[in-house]
Amino acid sequence: MKKLSGNFRNNNNFIKRVQVLSVVVVALFLVVLLKLFQVQVINHNFYKALAQDQHEFFEKIIPERGEIFINDIYSDKIYPLAVNKELNLVYAVPKNIIDKKETAAKLSELLEMEREEIFKIINKKDDPYEVIKRKISDEAAEKIKNENIIGIKTSPEIIRYYPGNYLAANIIGFLGYSGHEKVGQYGIEGYYNEKLRGTMGFLELEKDSSGKWITFGSKSSQSPEDGDDIVLTIDQTIQYISETKLKEAVLKYGAESGNIIVMDPKTGAIIAMAQYPSFNPNEYFKEEDMSVFLNSSIHNVYEPGSIQKPITMAIGLDLGKVSPSTTYFDKGFLKIDGWPINNSDGKANGKQTMTEVLEKSLNTGAVFVQQQVEKNDFYNYLRSFKLNELTGIEIKGEAKGSLSNLDNKRDISYATASYGQGISVTPLAILTAISVFANDGKLMKPYIVSEFIGADGYSEKNEPKIVCQVVSPKTASLISAMMTSVIRNGHAKEAGVSGYKLAGKTGTAQIPKKDGKGYEEDKTIHTFVGFGPIPNPKFSILVKLDSPTNAPYAANTVAPVFSELSQELVNYYNVPASF
Amino acid sequence: MTTLKCLNKKRNKIRRRTVSQRAKESKFTVSVFSAALICVAGLLYVFQISGVATKGYEIGNYEKTLVELQKENQKMLIEIADLKSMNNLENESEKLSAIDYKDITYITSLSSAVAME
Numbered sequence A: 001m002k003k004l005s006g007n008f009r010n011n012n013n014f015i016k017r018v019q020v021l022s023v024v025v026v027a028l029f030l031v032v033l034l035k036l037f038q039v040q041v042i043n044h045n046f047y048k049a050l051a052q053d054q055h056e057f058f059e060k061i062i063p064e065r066g067e068i069f070i071n072d073i074y075s076d077k078i079y080p081l082a083v084n085k086e087l088n089l090v091y092a093v094p095k096n097i098i099d100k101k102e103t104a105a106k107l108s109e110l111l112e113m114e115r116e117e118i119f120k121i122i123n124k125k126d127d128p129y130e131v132i133k134r135k136i137s138d139e140a141a142e143k144i145k146n147e148n149i150i151g152i153k154t155s156p157e158i159i160r161y162y163p164g165n166y167l168a169a170n171i172i173g174f175l176g177y178s179g180h181e182k183v184g185q186y187g188i189e190g191y192y193n194e195k196l197r198g199t200m201g202f203l204e205l206e207k208d209s210s211g212k213w214i215t216f217g218s219k220s221s222q223s224p225e226d227g228d229d230i231v232l233t234i235d236q237t238i239q240y241i242s243e244t245k246l247k248e249a250v251l252k253y254g255a256e257s258g259n260i261i262v263m264d265p266k267t268g269a270i271i272a273m274a275q276y277p278s279f280n281p282n283e284y285f286k287e288e289d290m291s292v293f294l295n296s297s298i299h300n301v302y303e304p305g306s307i308q309k310p311i312t313m314a315i316g317l318d319l320g321k322v323s324p325s326t327t328y329f330d331k332g333f334l335k336i337d338g339w340p341i342n343n344s345d346g347k348a349n350g351k352q353t354m355t356e357v358l359e360k361s362l363n364t365g366a367v368f369v370q371q372q373v374e375k376n377d378f379y380n381y382l383r384s385f386k387l388n389e390l391t392g393i394e395i396k397g398e399a400k401g402s403l404s405n406l407d408n409k410r411d412i413s414y415a416t417a418s419y420g421q422g423i424s425v426t427p428l429a430i431l432t433a434i435s436v437f438a439n440d441g442k443l444m445k446p447y448i449v450s451e452f453i454g455a456d457g458y459s460e461k462n463e464p465k466i467v468c469q470v471v472s473p474k475t476a477s478l479i480s481a482m483m484t485s486v487i488r489n490g491h492a493k494e495a496g497v498s499g500y501k502l503a504g505k506t507g508t509a510q511i512p513k514k515d516g517k518g519y520e521e522d523k524t525i526h527t528f529v530g531f532g533p534i535p536n537p538k539f540s541i542l543v544k545l546d547s548p549t550n551a552p553y554a555a556n557t558v559a560p561v562f563s564e565l566s567q568e569l570v571n572y573y574n575v576p577a578s579f
Numbered sequence B: 001m002t003t004l005k006c007l008n009k010k011r012n013k014i015r016r017r018t019v020s021q022r023a024k025e026s027k028f029t030v031s032v033f034s035a036a037l038i039c040v041a042g043l044l045y046v047f048q049i050s051g052v053a054t055k056g057y058e059i060g061n062y063e064k065t066l067v068e069l070q071k072e073n074q075k076m077l078i079e080i081a082d083l084k085s086m087n088n089l090e091n092e093s094e095k096l097s098a099i100d101y102k103d104i105t106y107i108t109s110l111s112s113a114v115a116m117e
Helices: A002-042 A044-055 A100-111 A115-122 A138-147 A187-191 A193-197 A236-252 A281-286 A305-318 A354-360 A363-372 A375-384 A404-408 A411-418 A427-438 A473-488 A554-572 B002-083 B086-095
Strands: A056-061 A068-072 A077-092 A130-136 A152-161 A174-178 A181-185 A201-206 A219-222 A229-235 A257-263 A270-276 A327-330 A333-336 A339-342 A350-353 A442-444 A449-453 A459-461 A466-469 A503-512 A519-532 A539-546
Touching: A002 A044, A068 A236, A077 A100, A077 A138, A077 B002, A100 A115, A100 A130, A100 A138, A115 A130, A130 A138, A130 A152, A138 A152, A174 A187, A174 A281, A181 A187, A181 A193, A187 A193, A229 A236, A236 A257, A236 A270, A236 A539, A236 A554, A236 B086, A257 A427, A257 A554, A305 A354, A305 A363, A305 A375, A305 A411, A305 A427, A305 A473, A305 A503, A305 A519, A327 A363, A333 A363, A333 A411, A339 A363, A339 A411, A350 A354, A354 A363, A354 A473, A363 A411, A375 A404, A375 A411, A404 A411, A427 A442, A427 A473, A427 A503, A427 A519, A427 A539, A473 A503, A473 A519, A503 A554, A519 A554, A539 A554
Parallel strands: A068 A229
Antiparallel strands: A056 A201, A068 A077, A077 A130, A077 A152, A174 A181, A201 A219, A229 A270, A229 A449, A257 A270, A257 A539, A327 A350, A333 A339, A442 A466, A449 A459, A503 A519, A519 A539
């Protein structure tokens, strides 16, 4: 019995221990199960992402940015204005550099940089990457590689390069940065950033633990689409001549700035668009005044002054209210709504024809024409010349002019508008309007992009567009003849070119005060607009100088520039003299 | 008769032995022949694959060369653009002592005939 009960007790203890052990095991099992549930169900997405990061490889493939070209009509080839250039950058892995001072000394000679500057960059503990210098030539990069400096490496980089430097800078813009992303800014680079950038591609595949691609693993890819190349309507030679002449004029006449625009009046194609001061897009980061990046030919609005008079005259002629030989009596001044209006020469010229109004640039004559026309008609004609609308030119930053002063319907507002004060226009808008008279009365849409060329070679050409028939061909012809008389017989003789008939008009406009009413005392804007050679105009030109100090009137400043440029153009286009 | 029968039997046995031997031999021959064919086919396959691999390697090299040449070409185009820049042309024309033109005379050609000498 004792033996039996002893055995029984032992068995009981054993069973109890087994039971306890079972409970412990089950409990442990439950803990593991719960943990598994937590990992595989609750945190499923987290661990899935972690695993994907380890064995999945994803890389964006950057497309090549499209390039920008301009024309050279004689070589029939295109000249690159903006290209992608492969250079090198030198970078350091500071944590691997043993002797930083010696490394800085070696690099200082090779990179032509200050030793202290290099030392400052590389003297960082545990830093895996620091760029020391960019845009290194292949030869310099090769020298650095051959030196085998520990912790110093080179890698290729693609940069945007502008071989023309300053040439057409305000047309192209530049490729800058927005955060870490390269973005076209201003000009064509900004306007067509999406087209030039192309479409990113990607490569997605599985990699093994050593980082190698698993051949039979899943993979997907999309080839990048390179950006479109853009060919401009700009002519390299005429652009260069315009920029040179403009810079000379700005410096000679002590102006603050200036513009020259050359356009084909028959198509609206922009042949040249110069601006001074300008900048070098290869070194845009050195400019302190960002306003230099804006294209003032399309961005700056101003009161055009007397170059408005041919438009006023055309309105009167087109409505049949006046003819070139219509006369009026010029007393030298007028008073409208209590405001005095004088001629610029202060003279009373007596009986004058409409042609003489343009030849002598008589403010009273312009008011006379405006007063023959209903105000609504006058306003509608100004609108049909698109003076207060965007031209749609493909450059970033275009502003539009304003005719809002005419909304008040006051006589004085319409009178001043007739000679180009109280309204505002951009240089491109007023040149486009004047070009109507060189094109049988048709207003053309100005454009600067001639062609897009896709990466696959597909070409998309831009065709000239007629906006509207503003005045009749007869009116255009009459105004053309009257403007030719301005150069031959009027006070714009300095704009003439011997042997050629050119049409033009000067404008010396007052500048409104920035703070307060009225105009600046001693500051004016000088403009000359014209076209030729008559009777078959190949070019229309605007020359503008802001606040020249060495001469009072446009006839002495911008008119000679127009003459020089026209001479270059007739020679360039091989146009023989007509008389 | 007995001898003949024996002889025939013997002959038949020999024949049977020969036929079965032949059968065995022919089986063996077929096996050897098949094995040889397979080996040859395998070798041919290996040669072909290695040829393709070699060609692939050559193509890869040519592609690398193509990329290098394209890069070189692009560099040269940029160099040409630098040389053809208007600033550079103007500097070169000054070095060559080129003079500005003054008056241009246009000549109207009356006929298309051109003298040979």
